[in-house]
Amino acid sequence: xxxxxxxxxxxxxxxxxxxxxxxxxxxxxxxxxxxxxxxxxxxxxxxxxxxxxxxxxxxxxxxxxxxxxxxxxxxxxxxxxxxxxxxxxxxxxxxxxxxxxxxxxxxxxxxxxxxxxxxxxxxxxxxxxxxxxxxxxxxxxxxxxxxxxxxxxxxxxxxxxxxxxxxxxxxxxxxxxxxxxxxxxxxxxxxxxxxxxxxxxxxxxxxxxxxxxxxxxxxxxxxxxxxxxxxxxxxxxxxxxxxx
Amino acid sequence: xxxxxxxxxxxxxxxxxxxxxxxxxxxxxxxxxxxxxxxxxxxxxxxxxxxxxxxxxxxxxxxxxxxxxxxxxxxxxxxxxxxxxxxxxxxxxxxxxxxxxxxxxxxxxxxxxxxxxxxxxxxxxxxxxxxxxxxxxxxxxxxxxxxxxxxxxxxxxxxxxxxxxxxxxxxxxxxxxxxxxxxxxxxxxxxxxxxxxxxxxxxxxxxxxxxxxxxxxxxxxxxxxxxxxxxxxxxxxxxxxxxx
DNA sequence: TAGTGGTCTAGACCACAGC
DNA sequence: CTGTGGTCTAGACCACTAG
Numbered sequence: 004x005x006x007x008x009x010x011x012x013x014x015x016x017x018x019x020x021x022x023x024x025x026x027x028x029x030x031x032x033x034x035x036x037x038x039x040x041x042x043x044x045x046x047x048x049x050x051x052x053x054x055x056x057x058x059x060x061x062x063x064x065x066x067x068x069x070x071x072x073x074x075x076x077x078x079x080x081x082x083x084x085x086x087x088x089x090x091x092x093x094x095x096x097x098x099x100x101x102x103x104x105x106x107x108x109x110x111x112x113x114x115x116x117x118x119x120x121x122x123x124x125x126x127x128x129x130x131x132x133x134x135x136x137x138x139x140x141x142x143x144x145x146x147x148x149x150x151x152x153x154x155x156x157x158x159x160x161x162x163x164x165x166x167x168x169x170x171x172x173x174x175x176x177x178x179x180x181x182x183x184x185x186x187x188x189x190x191x192x193x194x195x196x197x198x199x200x201x202x203x204x205x206x207x208x209x210x211x212x213x214x215x216x217x218x219x220x221x222x223x224x225x226x227x228x229x230x231x232x233x234x235x236x237x238x239x240x241x242x243x244x245x246x247x
Numbered sequence: 248x249x250x251x252x253x254x255x256x257x258x259x260x261x262x263x264x265x266x267x268x269x270x271x272x273x274x275x276x277x278x279x280x281x282x283x284x285x286x287x288x289x290x291x292x293x294x295x296x297x298x299x300x301x302x303x304x305x306x307x308x309x310x311x312x313x314x315x316x317x318x319x320x321x322x323x324x325x326x327x328x329x330x331x332x333x334x335x336x337x338x339x340x341x342x343x344x345x346x347x348x349x350x351x352x353x354x355x356x357x358x359x360x361x362x363x364x365x366x367x368x369x370x371x372x373x374x375x376x377x378x379x380x381x382x383x384x385x386x387x388x389x390x391x392x393x394x395x396x397x398x399x400x401x402x403x404x405x406x407x408x409x410x411x412x413x414x415x416x417x418x419x420x421x422x423x424x425x426x427x428x429x430x431x432x433x434x435x436x437x438x439x440x441x442x443x444x445x446x447x448x449x450x451x452x453x454x455x456x457x458x459x460x461x462x463x464x465x466x467x468x469x470x471x472x473x474x475x476x477x478x479x480x481x482x483x484x485x486x487x488x489x490x491x
Numbered sequence: 492t493a494g495t496g497g498t499c500t501a502g503a504c505c506a507c508a509g510c
Numbered sequence: 511c512t513g514t515g516g517t518c519t520a521g522a523c524c525a526c527t528a529g
Contacts, residue, residue, distance in 0.1 A: 060517085076494075187313065222316075241432065288515070289513090297499085299501085320515070323515080495528095503519075
């Protein structure tokens with residue numbers, strides 16, 4: 004089984020990426036259903052006029068995303084429940100916007116401050132080094148969802164409350180030429196104290212999901228540290244884990 | 248900069264894997280420090296007598312793990328904080344054992360039961376289908392750490408309380424020939440009810456981290472559903488996320 | 492036995508970064 | 511300009527699975 008795929012050799016988009024995206028799209032639309040067997044790599048390569056390594060690279064990307072599995076001697080098969088993976092390198096803002104859940108943001112703080120020890124350590128700076136600190140309350144459909152605290156080392160892109168109220172932080176950083184390529188996250192849980200409860204319109208003692216994240220650009224520099232709390236009653240994280 | 252690497256062409260271990268492991272080991276031991284520039288792919292390939300694609304495949308694995316970054320026109324660089332990633336496709340038991348934290352397990356239930364609707368849905372079965380249910384209390388260094396509930400569809404490998412008290416579930420499944428290759432997880436938080444609090448030696452209302460996981464083998468069959476709670480005061484999850 | 496994916500080679504051209 | 515990683519080719523041999 005093979006979805007209809009067309010490759011454009013004049014496009015600047017890599018061929019393997021064009022193939023991967025079109026197979027992924029076929030899975031999303033249901034043209035390829037869970038359990039379906041994909042044509043062999045050789046067959047796909049011949050039918051598209053590509054080499055086998057190129058096709059293999061395309062399929063490899065889908066395997067990494069947990070959308071399909073390969074078995075030697077058997078073939079390549081579509082996995083059930085190919086839900087979109089969350090916990091990609093995107094912001095909560097982008098996630099909400101993509102799923103049509105009207106994100107809104109209140110900027111509670113935007114200031115240049117001496118880095119707290121925890122933030123400084125995460126960013127690889129000495130405590131007290133000047134950094135830009137941002138605290139935001141993220142709402143979705145009117146409901147408070149998360150309190151997000153971020154620390155940005157200098158040089159920092161131009162940030163205004165206005166921009167932060169309409170754009171996700173990652174989008175702003177990306178447009179400022181900061182290319183985040185890897186992030187390390189620690190996920191835990193806690194209960195709401197009085198201040199957190201008030202902000203999030205929860206009761207004291209309500210369950211909160213916590214996430215700390217340090218993000219690096221492609222030069223290995225830490226470009227952002229975030230410490231966020233989410234209302235567990237309204238939010239959870241999804242992860243797809245693959246072996247090999 | 249290049250760590251000392253030796254490849255054994257007579258070994259059944261793939262060459263790219265040998266190279267990747269030895270570079271990773273050099274990073275772990277500090278022979279390669281954060282910020283160090285790796286030799287170019289061509290240089291490494293020549294010095295090892297391998298082709299460039301093979302070396303590239305090795306480095307690609309490390310990039311996927313968030314240990315290094317590649318920049319076109321610049322080179323390949325070691326990232327800071329090369330902590331081992333958690334949230335791999337391993338069991339909590341294995342994680343604890345690897346870090347020397349003496350896991351112990353109490354089997355609270357091991358029985359064949361009709362699947363609850365939630366578990367049946369996750370496994371793709373009709374509610375009430377007979378499944379094997381396991382409930383375990385996992386301890387580390389004497390302290391309760393997690394309550395783990397698992398549902399296994401038939402055919403189920405032979406399970407005994409004795410085996411489950413000394414081995415992780417994933418290890419048992421692996422030895423029974425069940426090769427888990429992809430899992431989808433949902434992570435959230437809740438507060439402890441009276442029963443959970445008693446088991447985990449926490450107060451009622453204490454923060455708990457929740458994880459639900461459905462695991463698939465390489466034929467796309469759901470082979471396990473787990474619903475686990477962890478003491479947030481003793482446990483958190485780590486994830487490394489990479490772009491591209 | 493035939494067909495699959497897993498690995499590997501020895502090249503090639505390109506875009507990009509830094510000098 | 512040189513050197514880097516990013517992409518791509520056209521083969522090859524192998525281990526494994528299924529019929």
